[in-house]
Amino acid sequence: MAKTSLDKSKIKILLLEGIHQSAVDNLLNAGYTNIETLSTSLSEDELVEKIRDVHFIGLRSRTQLTERVFAAAERLTAVGCFCIGTNQVDLNAALERGIPVFNAPYSNTRSVAELVLAEAIMLLRGIPEKSTRAHQGGWLKSAKNAHEARGKTLGIIGYGSIGAQLSVLAESLGFDVLYYDVITKLAMGNARQVGSLEELLARADVVSLHVPDVPSTRWMIGRDQLALMKQTAIFINASRGTVVDIEALAEVLESGKLLGAAIDVFPVEPKGTNEEFVSPLRGKDNVILTPHIGGSTLEAQENIGIEVSEKLITYSDNGTTITSVNFPEVALPAHPDKHRLLHIHENVPGVMSEINKVLGDEGINISAQYLQTNSGVGYVVIDVDKAYGPKALEALKRVNHTLRLRVLYSESNFEA
Ligand SMILES: NC(=O)c1ccc[n+]([C@@H]2O[C@H](COP(=O)([O-])OP(=O)(O)OC[C@H]3O[C@@H](n4cnc5c(N)ncnc54)[C@H](O)[C@@H]3O)[C@@H](O)[C@H]2O)c1
Numbered sequence: 481m482a483k484t485s486l487d488k489s490k491i492k493i494l495l496l497e498g499i500h501q502s503a504v505d506n507l508l509n510a511g512y513t514n515i516e517t518l519s520t521s522l523s524e525d526e527l528v529e530k531i532r533d534v535h536f537i538g539l540r541s542r543t544q545l546t547e548r549v550f551a552a553a554e555r556l557t558a559v560g561c562f563c564i565g566t567n568q569v570d571l572n573a574a575l576e577r578g579i580p581v582f583n584a585p586y587s588n589t590r591s592v593a594e595l596v597l598a599e600a601i602m603l604l605r606g607i608p609e610k611s612t613r614a615h616q617g618g619w620l621k622s623a624k625n626a627h628e629a630r631g632k633t634l635g636i637i638g639y640g641s642i643g644a645q646l647s648v649l650a651e652s653l654g655f656d657v658l659y660y661d662v663i664t665k666l667a668m669g670n671a672r673q674v675g676s677l678e679e680l681l682a683r684a685d686v687v688s689l690h691v692p693d694v695p696s697t698r699w700m701i702g703r704d705q706l707a708l709m710k711q712t713a714i715f716i717n718a719s720r721g722t723v724v725d726i727e728a729l730a731e732v733l734e735s736g737k738l739l740g741a742a743i744d745v746f747p748v749e750p751k752g753t754n755e756e757f758v759s760p761l762r763g764k765d766n767v768i769l770t771p772h773i774g775g776s777t778l779e780a781q782e783n784i785g786i787e788v789s790e791k792l793i794t795y796s797d798n799g800t801t802i803t804s805v806n807f808p809e810v811a812l813p814a815h816p817d818k819h820r821l822l823h824i825h826e827n828v829p830g831v832m833s834e835i836n837k838v839l840g841d842e843g844i845n846i847s848a849q850y851l852q853t854n855s856g857v858g859y860v861v862i863d864v865d866k867a868y869g870p871k872a873l874e875a876l877k878r879v880n881h882t883l884r885l886r887v888l889y890s891e892s893n894f895e896a
Pocket residue numbers: 564565585588589592637638639640641642643660661662663665690691692693694696697700718719720744745772773774775776
C-alpha cells in the first residue's frame with residue numbers, strides 16, 4: 481500500500497457536538513486512530529486552546545470557527561461541517577490559510593422537509609393548542625380554524641435542495657406550491673416560481689423559509705414582510721435564525737394575525753442542553769418551538785457522519801477537494817508509487833512558473849500536474865516519480881505567496 485507522509489496515528493482529529501459514530505468508525509477503518517470526540521461545542525476561548533495541535537476538526541452548526549480560532553490553529557489541515565450550513569465557519573479565514581472546508585449538502589435534506597410538512601399539517605389543524613389543552617385536562621373539540629392541507633397554497637422561500645424536496649412531498653399531499661428564489665429554478669411537478677417575495681407572501685397559506693445565512697437573507701422577514709401575509713397564514717422557519725426578526729414575529733402573533741408558526745432556528749440558540757432557551761415566542765400555544773432539530777434524525781446523522789468523514793479522509797489521503805465549499809476543487813486519481821506534492825498559494829501571477837522552476841532546478845520530473853484556482857487561492861497538485869530531498873521541499877516552501885505545502889506518499893513530513 482502506498483505510504484502516506486505522516487503516520488496516521490499522529491494525525492489528530494477532534495470531533496465536536498456529538499457527531500455520529502459512523503464518522504468515527506469510518507476514520508478508524510481508514511487508519512486514523514487519534515480521534516477525540518466531544519458531545520458539546522466549545523467556546524472560542526476553549527477552541528483557541530484545544531485546536532493548536534489538531535489536524536482535522538469536525539463540527540456542527542453550533543461551533544463558531546472564527547478568525548481568532550484559525551489564527552491559533554497551527555496544524556489545521558481541513559474542516560468538516562457535519563451539517564449543511566457553513567455560516568458558523570469563517571470561510572475566508574480558512575481559505576487564506578489554505579484550509580479546505582467540507583460539508584454534507586444533502587444528507588439531512590429529507591429530514592428537514594418531512595419536519596416542515598408535519599408542522600404545516602399540525603398547525604393547519606391547531607394541534608399544538610389542542611394537545612396542550614388536553615394535557616391540562618381540557619377538551620378543545622372544535623373545527624374552528626382547522627383546515628385540510630389539500631388545496632392550500634404552500635409558499636417556499638429558497639428553492640434549493642430542501643425547498644425542492646419539500647415541494648415534491650407537499651404536492652403529493654395536495655398543496656399548490658409557489659416558490660420564490662433569487663435565481664431561476666427548475667420547478668418540481670406543478671410548482672410555480674413567482675417573481676417577488678412580496679407576491680409569495682401575499683398568496684401563500686403556509687410560508688416556509690429555506691434560504692442560507694448570507695447577507696441578502698439577513699433579517700429578510702421583518703414587520704413589513706409579515707404584514708403582507710394573509711391573516712390566517714402559517715409561518716415556518718427551519719433555515720437560519722438570522723433570517724427572521726423574531727421580535728416582530730412575536731408581535732404579529734400577539735396581535736392575533738397568523739394561525740400559527742413553527743420555528744426551529746433562532747438568532748441566539750443555547751450552547752448546550754443545560755443552557756436556558758430564551759425567546760419571545762415561548763408560551764404561545766399556536767407556536768411550535770423546536771431546538772434546531774430539523775436535520776436531527778438518526779438516518780441523517782449517520783449519513784452525514786459517513787459523507788463528511790469520507791471527504792476528510794480523501795483529502796488527507798490523496799488531496800482531492802471535490803465539493804469543498806471554499807476551496808478550488810480538484811479531483812485526483814490514486815497514484816501508487818508516486819510522490820504527491822500539494823502546493824497551496826495565493827492566486828497571483830508567477831507562482832506556477834516559480835514552482836516549476838524549483839522542480840526543474842532540482843531535476844524532478846513531473847508525471848502529472850493538476851491545477852485549480854478560485855479568486856483567492858491556487859491549488860496545484862504535482863505527482864513526481866522521483867524521490868527528492870528536503871532541499872526541494874524547502875525551496876517550494878520559499879516560493880513567493882506560498883500558503884501551505886503538503887507532501888503525500890513519501891517519507892517526508894505531512895506539513896512541509
Ligand atoms: N433546521 C435545520 O436543522 C437545518 C438543516 C439543514 C439545513 N438548514 C438550513 O437550510 C438552508 C437551506 O438548505 P438547502 O440545502 O436547501 O440549501 P441550498 O443552498 O440548496 O438552497 C438555498 C436556496 O436559497 C436560495 N436563496 C439564496 N439567497 C436567497 C434570497 N435572498 N432570497 C431567496 N432565495 C435565496 C438559493 O438560490 C438556493 O436555491 C441551509 O443553508 C441551512 O442554513 C437547516
